[in-house]
Amino acid sequence: xxxxxxxxxxxxxxxxxxxxxxxxxxxxxxxxxxxxxxxxxxxxxxxxxxxxxxxxxxxxxxxxxxxxxxxxxxxxxxxxxxxxxxxxxxxxxxxxxxxxxxxxxxxxxxxxxxxxxxxxxxxxxxxxxxxxxxxxxxxxxxxxxxxxxxxxxxxxxxxxxxxxxxxxxxxxxxxxxxxxxxxxxxxxxxxxxxxxxxxxxxxxxxxxxxxxxxxxxxxxxxxxxxxxxxxxxxxxxxxxxxxxxxxxxxxxxxxxxxxxxxxxxxxxxxxxxxxxxxxxxxxxxxxxxxxxxxxxxxxxxxxxxxxxxxxxxxxxxxxxxxxxxxxxxxxxxxxxxxxxxxxxxxxxxxxxxxxxxxxxxxxxxxxx
Numbered sequence: 001x002x003x004x005x006x007x008x009x010x011x012x013x014x015x016x017x018x019x020x021x022x023x024x025x026x027x028x029x030x031x032x033x034x035x036x037x038x039x040x041x042x043x044x045x046x047x048x049x050x051x052x053x054x055x056x057x058x059x060x061x062x063x064x065x066x067x068x069x070x071x072x073x074x075x076x077x078x079x080x081x082x083x084x085x086x087x088x089x090x091x092x093x094x095x096x097x098x099x100x101x102x103x104x105x106x107x108x109x110x111x112x113x114x115x116x117x118x119x120x121x122x123x124x125x126x127x128x129x130x131x132x133x134x135x136x137x138x139x140x141x142x143x144x145x146x147x148x149x150x151x152x153x154x155x156x157x158x159x160x161x162x163x164x165x166x167x168x169x170x171x172x173x174x175x176x177x178x179x180x181x182x183x184x185x186x187x188x189x190x191x192x193x194x195x196x197x198x199x200x201x202x203x204x205x206x207x208x209x210x211x212x213x214x215x216x217x218x219x220x221x222x223x224x225x226x227x228x229x230x231x232x233x234x235x236x237x238x239x240x241x242x243x244x245x246x247x248x249x250x251x252x253x254x255x256x257x258x259x260x261x262x263x264x265x266x267x268x269x270x271x272x273x274x275x276x277x278x279x280x281x282x283x284x285x286x287x288x289x290x291x292x293x294x295x296x297x298x299x300x301x302x303x304x305x306x307x308x309x310x311x312x313x314x315x316x317x318x319x320x321x322x323x324x325x326x327x328x329x330x331x332x333x334x335x336x337x338x339x340x341x342x343x344x345x346x347x348x349x350x351x352x353x354x355x356x357x358x359x360x361x362x363x364x365x366x367x368x
Contacts, residue, residue, distance in 0.1 A: 140292040172262040186235040193228035261303040335361035
């Protein structure tokens with residue numbers, strides 16, 4: 001396989017040739033290749049690793065042995081609990097050490113969080129400065145009212161809010177489901193045509209052995225190359241007509257081509273920041289303005305959804321959250337008591353099950 005030109009480092013073609021490049025790649029290298037969001041996701045993982053290492057390792061290597069061997073607490077508890085605070089007897093001076101440990105945890109966590117936050121803010125500012133047009137000077141507008149659902153009406157609205165000199169363009173997202181299907185069929189036909197032409201080059205006769213299509217009742221036949229060529233031309237003409245129809249109907253507010261979402265491009269990035277902080281309506285469900293995603297990350301199907309359908313989905317989501325709140329305590333109590341229902345005779349086995357099973361059950365439950 002050819003190495004990716006965007007890769008910051010090229011690994012050697014050996015079993016462990018990837019180890020050194022992967023270990024030496026920085027988050028800046030990741031940002032240049034696959035974007036800031038992914039790089040900061042890795043930085044968040046690094047933040048968690050550092051916090052767990054600086055807190056977890058001293059807890060395991062220092063506090064657990066102290067609590068086990070110097071806690072002098074009761075031994076009428078399970079084996080695992082003896083390594084925790086349950087193994088310390090009342091009045092022991094180890095509780096004062098725990099008071100200091102609490103402050104140690106707070107200071108370590110706050111130090112790493114603030115350090116990574118400063119780095120995030122700086123990289124975010126640099127990323128905003130590097131953002132190219134038109135994304136850097138555009139906003140995504142959702143929940144547009146019906147009377148403004150056209151390119152001209154949307155542009156006039158923002159011109160009234162700002163000025164003609166500040167607004168560059170305004171474009172509504174269109175319903176192009178049928179057009180996308182036609183384009184997909186055109187690409188598939190083009191692929192089949194190229195495959196037929198490639199096979200013809202490998203053969204010494206004109207008509208290749210792909211399916212022959214009957215064109216009329218007289219029995220006239222044509223080769224697959226002729227069939228796919230004619231079909232490709234027909235599809236190209238149909239696509240052109242469909243694009244013209246979409247453009248014509250998009251000029252009318254009454255039509256059903258325009259969706260409730262659109263993109264507005266300003267002259268400068270300063271106007272974008274102003275637009276993001278304005279309230280364009282007394283209804284918070286109208287004129288929802290946000291930063292546009294990267295063009296390759298835009299989910300056009302979601303932008304083309306009916307606002308009423310989105311409202312129904314949101315209502316169902318709220319109902320599910322309400323059900324989760326009402327049923328959370330009974331489910332958690334049931335999972336926590338699951339270990340007791342197993343009735344294990346071994347003390348060590350019961351301790352392990354009591355510690356692990358509720359955790360696994362809660363993790364599975366919370367993952368939904």
